[in-house]
Amino acid sequence: MGGAEGGRLCLRARLDRLIQFPFLHRGWWPMEFNYVKISGPKQRAKVLLRTRNLKMARDAHAYVRGSTVKFYEWLEDGGRKLPAGPSVWICGDCHLGNLGPLADADGHVDVQIRDLDQTVIGNPVHDLVRLALSLASAARGSDLPGVTTARMLEEMMNGYEGALAGRLGGQMEKNHRPKLIREILDRAVHRKWRQLAEERIENVKPTIPLGKRFWALTKTERKALKELLKSDGARALITALKGRHDDDKIEVLDAAYWMKGCSSLGRLRYAVLVGVADGEPNSNNLCLIDIKEGVLAAAPRAPDAKMPRDNAERVVAGARALSPNLGERMMAGRLFDKSVTVRELMPQDLKIEIDQLSREQATAIAGYLAGVVGRAHARQMDGATRKSWKAELDRNRSKTLDAPSWLWLSVVELMASHEAAYLDHCRRYAWDET
Helix, strand or coil: CCHHHHHHHHHHHHHHHHHHCCCCCCCCCCCCCCHHHCECHHHHHHHHHHHHHHHHCCCHHHHHHHCHHHHHHHHHCCCCCCCCCCCEEECCCCCHHHEEEEECCCCCEEEEECCCCCCEEECCHHHHHHHHHHHHHHHHHCCCCHHHHHHHHHHHHHHHHHHHCCCCCHHHHHHCCCHHHHHHHHHHHCCCHHHHHHHHCCCCCCCCCCCCCEEECCHHHHHHHHHHCCCHHHHHHHHCCCCCCCCCCEEEEEEEEECCCCCCCCCCEEEEEEEECCCCHHHCCEEEEEEEECCCCCCCCCCCCCCCCCHHHHHHHHHHHHCHHHHCCEEEEEECCEEEEEEEECCCCCCCCCCCCCHHHHHHHHHHHHHHHHHHHHCCCCHHHHHHHHHHHCCCECCCCCCEHHHHHHHHHHHHHHHHHHHHHHHHHCHHHC
């Protein structure tokens, strides 16, 4: 095997080991380290930072997903001149992993935006460019040629503009679902509490087992979480699900600190297992509550935007505008004088995770997901605004690419800058640890 290829494989193997056993290297923790012993903010901070850095070093696409701030730094530093769209709620971090099936309170499932931490009232073109970057990165990870990326951007614009024109709603949306999306939705609608419990907490009993992902709470944290879930707002949220009643008994059965995600590592994040009425999972009376700290959005907001000043309230307002299925089962609260969002996780909630894409799958998924984002934007616009925004997007097309030149050039610039930043990230946070 050649030296360069062998070196890449060697680095990949070292990264794999670091991510699986991130604390068994160079003086961080002894070989017999026990995750259960992690308790309290000070102990967690070092572990969370290290885990985030190693996770982002796993591959270039993981780096793109976890580097929202870098995207907006490019924009602020005078990145490609982009069209000014109407001021609407945008996702703010619109990458492939932040879209997927979401159930509403009655159990109906649709593909919508599933993470709104960065949501603001801003320029919808930022969601388009961020999604294009994510899709292009996924295409490169699948070893697809550059021409496929160009075709993906064309399909993205077709899907987005079709949503603005109202062509991709209702039955038409169902008819245009790619095979991969149909398979993910089929899996989502058939999931029950058991699958959610096994996937999220690796347990079907009414407890949260401590380990790599769930860590012990302090007494202060446990007390504060119980108080938060005693509030009238939390009761209304938990009992709103179909089949539950307003006067049902609510009891916190277990709770833990949750090491989850990439961009959220380092913030307050808790999983709380709640029993409703008799607390039997087969009768829809166990629920898993996700409590996450709201932080200041990196996405630039429109100058005239009127948004909640509280970060959790901003996230909830954005979710209700962009992803009604999610927004109706979220609330804002306070924990340790910090703003937090509270939501019940549903068995049907899934992330779109695709390891390998064919050329046909890549273009089909690009068009479909852009349509999902387009519908989220379009429902906030009147007819005249949708028409003028679509006309603006139709400009600056070349003879060789049926997509705006600013989109293609933005993706080229961002792919180059993110690849360089990813390699530097690996040098600083992965290689030196092996």
